[in-house]
Amino acid sequence: MTGTGVLPAQEIRALIDSGAIELDAPLAEGQVQPASLDLRLGDVAYRVRASVLAGAGRTVAGRLADFEMHRIDLKPGAVLEKGCVYVVPLMERLRLPADIHAVANAKSSTGRLDLLTRAITDGGVEFDRIRAGYDGPLYAEICPRSFSVLVRPGQRLNQIRFRRGQAVLRDPELRALHDAVGLVAGGPAVISEGLGFSVGLEPDNGDLVGYRAKPHADVIDLDRIGGHDPAEFWEEIRTDKGRIILDPGAFYILVSRESVHIPPDYAAEMAPYLAMVGEFRVHYAGFFDPGFGHDAAGGTGSKGVLEVRCHEVPFVLEHGQVVGRLVYERMAARPETLYGAGIASNYQGQGLKLSKHFRAP
Structure with a gap:
């Protein structure tokens, strides 16, 4: 055991x-x-x-x-x-x-x-x-x-x-871990009941910052990996102003400003940020496995992709705005295989990226 x-x-x-x-x-x-x-x-x-x-x-x-x-x-x-x-x-x-x-x-x-x-x-x-x-x-x-x-x-x-049991890292432990191995790059380490992360709306190349789901798209066959045309399902969101306005009820794919690192002896889960920061919800899928973004597992520069839904009113989202947090936990033991190391890991080393069901745009 x-x-x-x-x-x-x-x-x-x-x-x-x-x-x-x-x-x-x-x-x-x-x-x-x-x-x-x-x-x-x-x-x-x-x-x-x-x-x-x-x-x-x-x-x-x-x-x-x-x-x-x-x-x-x-x-x-x-x-x-x-x-x-x-x-x-x-x-x-x-x-x-x-x-x-x-x-x-x-x-x-x-x-x-x-x-x-x-x-x-x-x-x-x-x-x-x-x-x-x-x-x-x-x-x-x-x-x-x-x-x-x-x-x-x-x-x-x-x-x-x-x-x-429970092995969630408290903020002092999280700060010590960040100081030792670096949990984020490309932005400050905002540590408060977890590791805060922010939205990236100033891309390094071009002005593509995200995607918005089209309201009347076709059926997605979940077995057709890489078989769907993104243009039939998504509108590209482009800006050079470092901000976008979220439409009520719309669904967006965005990306974090920071690159995320999950060391081999830890796992993380994405949790909602304070409701007071805005009228939206970030990230339905919340598990980050040991080795995500880890150099030795080929994950240098792995960003967090954000699934965002706006609620009742239009909301201005700006580059660098903190939108969520990662809660880190200790592993009971180091896993025999890390995320991205010899297993089917679709999102290691990722930036802004749609799901695996779509062809690369």
Whole structure:
């Protein structure tokens, strides 16, 4: 057994071997990441009237009986329509030990498609939070926000991270770590309940600073990696003024000003910044694995891509404005493989970049 903190890949595999994580199908290649496990869609989707949690003492299946509108067979492929809510049983089930709890989050590519995906459990009173000792099935609640998507069983839209105890770095520890190894470059280290990061709206080359989702685009086939034309789905956002105005309800892909570094013995999660900084939300997909932006893993200069949705009123966003924070945690042990080092890591060394489903513009 390793120590307190986020469980690495080798201990996730041990949980599978022990039956603490049960699989409906054999483990897929690349499913175990350095500090997380990808979760796979099952064979059926339930279209429901509204987003709903099971609640204490109740099951997701029981809630589906109350709110199900119809069922969709995913085996031949099926479209999940923009603006609708679906619940999909996953291929993974948990029998967690009493000292291990878990948190789920959307994968990076899922967030960059504005595909709201959250894990729900029997007895759950929060999205994406799985209590220690949980014994039961896992479900994904999926709500496509900007684009309808074609999905099939086995596709991986969200991921789960396992923890033993709590190992979040306090601000003094985070400052010491930054002084020792450098956690950001290209901007100051703003440390306050995590590591703050800001938006980059002054690109090094040209005036392209981001993308805005088109409101009436075609369906995205999630199996067509690199097969979609960005121009059919995204409007380019260009400026030489160092600022843009966010439109209410619109979805944007932007990039951080700073390059981010996650050392091998740590993991990080992106958390919302104070609501008072503006009428927008940043980043649906929040896990940063050990080795992201790490020199030895080929990640020098990795920036954080920001998924931004504006709320009720237009809002001026300016270069260098702090928009979010990274919460760092210790790993229970160093993972056997780092992000970007010999595994399928689509966003190591990235700058402004759409999801892997689009051709390079």
